Amino acid sequence: DGGITQSPKYLFRKEGQNVTLSCEQNLNHDAMYWYRQDPGQGLRLIYYSQIVNDFQKGDIAEGYSVSREKKESFPLTVTSAQKNPTAFYLCASTSRNEKLFFGSGTQLSVL
Amino acid sequence: EDQVTQSPEALRLQEGESSSLNCSYTVSGLRGLFWYRQDPGKGPEFLFTLYSAGEEKEKERLKATLTKKESFLHITAPKPEDSATYLCAVQGGRDDKIIFGKGTRLHILP
Numbered sequence: 001d002g003g004i005t006q007s008p009k010y011l012f013r014k015e016g017q018n019v020t021l022s023c024e025q026n027l028n029h030d031a032m033y034w035y036r037q038d039p040g041q042g043l044r045l046i047y048y049s050q051i052v053n054d055f056q057k058g059d060i061a062e063g064y065s066v067s068r069e070k071k072e073s074f075p076l077t078v079t080s081a082q083k084n085p086t087a088f089y090l091c092a093s094t095s096r097n098e099k100l101f102f103g104s105g106t107q108l109s110v111l
Numbered sequence: 112e113d114q115v116t117q118s119p120e121a122l123r124l125q126e127g128e129s130s131s132l133n134c135s136y137t138v139s140g141l142r143g144l145f146w147y148r149q150d151p152g153k154g155p156e157f158l159f160t161l162y163s164a165g166e167e168k169e170k171e172r173l174k175a176t177l178t179k180k181e182s183f184l185h186i187t188a189p190k191p192e193d194s195a196t197y198l199c200a201v202q203g204g205r206d207d208k209i210i211f212g213k214g215t216r217l218h219i220l221p
Binding site (some may be wrong): 033035040041042043044045048050056058059088090092094098099100101102103104105107 | 200
């Protein structure tokens with residue numbers, strides 16, 4: 001089955017620690033996105049990538065980093081510089097002008 | 112600045128009571144407007160894509176329409192299982208990125 005897979009489903013971060021959220025897709029999509037969702041809020045764009053080895057900052061990129069070494073993979077690192085990381089993180093992919101396909105999300109919490 | 116604004120923030124309806132959700136947008140060079148449904152703790156589920164003013168799409172009790180400034184999601188005779196958050200997004204602008212509104216939380220009472 002084609003789709004987009006996020007892991008883990010739940011993740012806990014200790015203070016000062018960097019954590020990495022995985023996002024893999026087998027839809028052959030060029031573009032991939034990372035969004036953050038806080039309770040009762042919409043989706044805010046963190047980073048996006050339209051081709052391999054290239055990515056752009058979204059509206060709330062501070063404290064996050066990404067890489068796009070392979071078309072299928074777009075991991076997100078939440079660094080220790082992100083002081084309020086608790087949120088629901090959603091990864092998505094799309095072909096040009098088509099709908100976004102979403103993963104099932106990762107809930108990140110701070111210990 | 113590209114922007115998407117959804118209203119109302121929350122809406123409570125009785126089962127069978129029809130209504131509409133609004134999505135107002137400002138973007139240069141709209142490439143597409145999307146509607147999604149999201150249940151708690153899950154990723155958004157695609158509903159519709161609209162590309163040009165005047166376009167309409169329907170799926171069961173839902174109908175989406177588009178003008179040059181806004182889109183409406185009409186829900187006819189809703190059922191409790193239609194309760195969810197409905198998200199609107201637009202793609203376009205100089206960077207061609209996809210941005211979302213804050214959503215409308217819809218609650219249908221039996």
